[in-house]
Amino acid sequence: MVKIIIENLGQKEVTASAPGRNVLQLLHGHGIDWMHACGGKGRCTTCKIIVLEGSENLAPLTIAEMGYRKQGLLNANERLACQARIQGSIRVAVPDDSKLPHLKYSG
Ligand code: FES
Numbered sequence: 001m002v003k004i005i006i007e008n009l010g011q012k013e014v015t016a017s018a019p020g021r022n023v024l025q026l027l028h029g030h031g032i033d034w035m036h037a038c039g040g041k042g043r044c045t046t047c048k049i050i051v052l053e054g055s056e057n058l059a060p061l062t063i064a065e066m067g068y069r070k071q072g073l074l075n076a077n078e079r080l081a082c083q084a085r086i087q088g089s090i091r092v093a094v095p096d097d098s099k100l101p102h103l104k105y106s107g
Helices: 024-029 063-070
Strands: 002-006 012-016 048-053 078-080 087-091
Touching: 002 024, 012 024, 063 078
Parallel strands: 002 087
Antiparallel strands: 002 012, 048 078, 048 087
């Protein structure tokens, strides 16, 4: 069982019975709009998530994420939703740069 709680999007919760999908696939599969300018190919960083809890429940950084870390474009507490495969429960927040204009965020 995997679970995502989005802290600054009304504590929205997404659950799924099978692990292995990436965070973006899971969010979109549950009808949650999430920025993904490159279409989920690891080429833009607009799908960033801030991981508040449960980073150990995400698969290790992908090569794309490691590259962005080296360039200083992905902080230690951030992952790319299109790259990070989820294996358990996580609590995340949407960074300011990745907020969509038609959604209402808290904080
Ligand atoms: S959607 Fe572009 S890096 Fe994730």
